[in-house]
Amino acid sequence: MNPSPSSLLPSPGAGDAGAIALRCTDLHRHLGQGEGRVHVLKGVSFEARRGQVYAIVGPSGCGKSTLLYLLGLLDQPDAGEIAIKGQVMSNNDDHARTAARGAHIGFVFQFHFLMLEFTSLENVMMPMRKLGKLTPAAMTDRAHQLLASVGLGDKTHRLGTQLSGGEQQRVAVARALANEPAIILADEPTGNLDVKNSTMVFDLLTRLARDHGQAVVLVTHNPEIAQRCDAVRPMRDGLFV
């Protein structure tokens, strides 16, 4: 079921469209140890503006996902800088990076990554409960609206295990939007879905992000998906080409 435009949420960040949400400069990252140590990122620079959808493409092992996790502050670079909304975060401590993730970044992972013991509603409320900006009633309202906007308004009380793969990924999209983040990072968000669901999830992600003025950076192997993005950044051997 496709959501109707009227079900979409207000977009407080939409007014900042075009502003730089994320910038990284000369990122280096090595993975592994000893003889197995590999220089995965070799000085990558990148910026993402609000309201734009970026696709990072490239062969497996070129460093796409590593870059995404660095941009999402899930990992730390060996060298280089990452700034979120103009604030350099790459060298901050774990506490500050975690707080920044909660407030400014939404993630959509390839394998759904819903917490399966929780209902759709609870999954979407989880980031809001941690951030603690809204009252419980407001959180519930917002979660209901987000789920309605991804076409799951009638499945709010279903557990993760009771949803199909496509539905789980749509809940994950709703959850990524929960705290109105400036940036949405998606690692192969459609990689595990059939064509129909892939299209639905991608449309949702891009439409909601544009309406809300969020920068969307997605890693994909799917050329059709990549072509529909505002910008495509191909990667090879740890560098943009």
Next chain:
Amino acid sequence: MSPNLHIAFRFLTAKKRAMLMSLSCTVLGVGLFIVTQATTSGFEDFFIKTILGTDGALRVEDKMQDTLRSMHAGGGSDFLISHREGVKYIEGVEEPKLVVSGLSQFANVSGTSAVLRGTVVIRSSFKNESAQVFGIDLDSHLKVSDLQHQIVQGSLAALRESPTGALVGKVLADRLELEVGNSFVLDAQGQLRRYRVSAIYETGVSDIDKTRVYVHLPEARSLLKKPIGVTFIQVNLFDKDRAPADAFQMQEVLKHSARPWQYREKAWLSAFRALSVSSAITVSVFTLIAGLAMFNTLAMIVLEKTKDIAILRSMGYERSDITRIFLWQAGIVLVIGAFAGALVGGAGTFLVSRIPLPINGIFKTETFQVSWNGWHYVEAVVTAAIMVMAASIIPARRAARLEPGDIVRGTAQ
């Protein structure tokens, strides 16, 4: 409900079998701890009650006289020759009224009874036995002993009404084939006097029941030819545990030796204490098993929930939140386990108290003795809390140390 508690609860209920295993181990650990402590303490408490009910909380006996501590060297010299400090004991209490008056000044003293004791031969028509006669003032003695509850045949009223009445221990009465109303003769170094059995008592302490004969104090004076003084004064206290401190003060003030029950029964009390510690160690093993079960459950949940940990971390949950989520799980098991364990412990203690177990010798009982003491429950819960929480820290910290990037990368590839 806080988000961390909410997540902890869901994680836990998702692993029902493992959670129930941890819970049952905790329940068993707490329950067994309570039952074991209740039974061990039960026998110790019963033993203490018995000894307090027979020989009182403390006894004031021999008079103390300081010996010479130094003497002049003589020959006009000021030189003093030191002697070792020492105390000379003069047997018995020469002036019991004065000592009793002095004892009444102690706030913790609830009763005193002057007792004249002597060795006699008791002769019945059947046979003779050596025994000890205790001359008492009945009303005073009832305030320092449980004699009124130890009567198994006859009555104290009969003794009160009869100047030549006597209370005979059950074992002694059986040996001499004496019944209530029968007469017997006490022979104290040739002094023979006839008495009648007013009542037969049983303390359960065989050394007492086979030797002691209680008679009125004036009768004992005539029999033992001791018109003044008594052998000891039996003292009862409001707070039995303060007996050593009170005994020390009494010695200082009254100049008579005073022996508290803790000193008098040191050997038995040490044996009970050793038994209590030994059983506490044994049952601690059960709570250790509860801790290991908790460790196992949480370690398993950490392994299975690495993806969820990564999701939580990506959503802004901090390392401390992850630690709390896992500690909450242990806390939930602990709270439910402690509550259910306390109920099981209480029910177990009740059932054990109904088990028939005739014991005679150091005390008399027909059933298992248990002690209903709230501290046993507190100790059991605290022990379980230490074990379970200590066992939970390692998996909780391990979960918190997981790097979300590593988890996601590992899953994605």
